[in-house]
Amino acid sequence: MIKRYTLPEMGTAWSEQARFEHMLAVEIAVCRVQVRRGMVPAAALAAIEERARVDVDRIAEIEATTDHDVIAFVSQVAETVGPEGRYLHLGLTSSDVVDTALALQLRSVGQRLLDDADALVLACVARARQEATTVMMGRTHSVHAEPTTFGLKCAGWAFEVARGRQRLAVATAEIATGKISGPVGTYSHLGPDIEAEVLADLGLRVDPVSTQIVQRDRHAAFLAAIAILGGTLERMATEVRNLQHTEIAEVMEPFKTGQKGSSAMPHKRNPILSERIAGLARLLRGYAQTGFENQPLWHERDISHSSAERVILPDATILLDYMLAKTAGLVERLVVRPDRMRENIERGLGLHASSRVLLVLVEQGGLSREDAYAIVQRNALRAADQRVALRSLLDADPDVAAHVPAAALDACFDDSIVLRHVAEVIARLDPIEAAARARLSDAGLLASGHGHGHTHPHGEGSAHGAG
Numbered sequence: 001m002i003k004r005y006t007l008p009e010m011g012t013a014w015s016e017q018a019r020f021e022h023m024l025a026v027e028i029a030v031c032r033v034q035v036r037r038g039m040v041p042a043a044a045l046a047a048i049e050e051r052a053r054v055d056v057d058r059i060a061e062i063e064a065t066t067d068h069d070v071i072a073f074v075s076q077v078a079e080t081v082g083p084e085g086r087y088l089h090l091g092l093t094s095s096d097v098v099d100t101a102l103a104l105q106l107r108s109v110g111q112r113l114l115d116d117a118d119a120l121v122l123a124c125v126a127r128a129r130q131e132a133t134t135v136m137m138g139r140t141h142s143v144h145a146e147p148t149t150f151g152l153k154c155a156g157w158a159f160e161v162a163r164g165r166q167r168l169a170v171a172t173a174e175i176a177t178g179k180i181s182g183p184v185g186t187y188s189h190l191g192p193d194i195e196a197e198v199l200a201d202l203g204l205r206v207d208p209v210s211t212q213i214v215q216r217d218r219h220a221a222f223l224a225a226i227a228i229l230g231g232t233l234e235r236m237a238t239e240v241r242n243l244q245h246t247e248i249a250e251v252m253e254p255f256k257t258g259q260k261g262s263s264a265m266p267h268k269r270n271p272i273l274s275e276r277i278a279g280l281a282r283l284l285r286g287y288a289q290t291g292f293e294n295q296p297l298w299h300e301r302d303i304s305h306s307s308a309e310r311v312i313l314p315d316a317t318i319l320l321d322y323m324l325a326k327t328a329g330l331v332e333r334l335v336v337r338p339d340r341m342r343e344n345i346e347r348g349l350g351l352h353a354s355s356r357v358l359l360v361l362v363e364q365g366g367l368s369r370e371d372a373y374a375i376v377q378r379n380a381l382r383a384a385d386q387r388v389a390l391r392s393l394l395d396a397d398p399d400v401a402a403h404v405p406a407a408a409l410d411a412c413f414d415d416s417i418v419l420r421h422v423a424e425v426i427a428r429l430d431p432i433e434a435a436a437r438a439r440l441s442d443a444g445l446l447a448s449g450h451g452h453g454h455t456h457p458h459g460e461g462s463a464h465g466a467g
Helices: 008-013 016-036 042-051 056-066 069-081 083-087 094-130 150-175 192-202 217-243 272-293 304-333 338-347 351-363 369-386 390-396 406-412 422-427 430-442
Strands: 135-140 143-149
Touching (some): 008 094, 008 304, 016 056, 016 069, 016 192, 042 069, 042 083, 056 069, 069 083, 069 094, 094 192, 094 217, 094 304, 094 430, 135 338, 143 150, 150 217, 150 422, 351 369, 390 406
């Protein structure tokens, strides 16, 4: 992934140095188990643990001749060890090392993404509580429906992120699966007992029936979980973009001193961060599609998946890390405009009360639903066309006056009745907030700071310009 969208820690996790260090960790883990079984001299293991080093430049130099990065890696590390280096890679095939090392990498970056998601859950929960009573118009089909609160909107975001985190947690647990089963998974060189012990030492699951590789359904599920969580971030970003429309203007992205929105139009204050998040979510879906296509490999394996995974796995995790951090910052610093929300409700001419008027005509007026609907719709369409308040037309309609008293109509236009259960819904956030806080606290990542009482566990990086 380009530097623009790469936060430093995640970028380091996917460096060539990190990849080969994980491979070395697998090689050493195998060697340790072999020593326990008397297959490798203890002195050789001591030499390997003491002297083995990864030199990325030297690996590249050797690979220029071998055209095989694992062989180049083993040769380079053996050079640093000396004669005892001959015990490296004993009984292993390349994929034993590559796939098991990849499982270690993916487990690590997956945990980072889970921490990111917890931080975003907390940001959404905090904003939901802060804006619980900030009344705004709810919209369906982009048309005024009934009032809601911005806090309820943020609460919905919190739960969706939490669900996405759960999917990712399952996928991350599954992706932490390795294999030391040899060329086609038959344990022709090293037995299942060695595999079980090596993977236990590494904290990985054993693939119960591998071929030369760990099968790619796990990787597809991991990428799918990433793409779905990215879709949640896009939904949030799209809502901000819509609400920042000039004609709506109910929320606005933060706009720092010195920031500029257009080279030609000084008045522009554009939702560039939300647009960026929406655009990057498209990439995540593309990476997931490639992950799906990596599943049907030929026979016991081919390497058509390998080249694609060198791109999609780092890029997908790097991007989601960036997007989660940026979305958390967006939620925390989003400018909310309650006065504009109220103004937009008033511009709706009271049409949002039509459903309540319908119910009153049926329940108190004794009308059939069809007759009541016709009365309300007739007045509502006229109110919209003539730009007059619905209430005034209802007061003047003899069909309404004949069936319901004025006091009953007054109650229909009291928005507090519609929002009487908001506090109960907001309280449903308690369990997911407590769970996220506990996980981040256990990981030592929960920090008090600006905004709503926490900071992103890994920082946010620079904002960058448009796009």
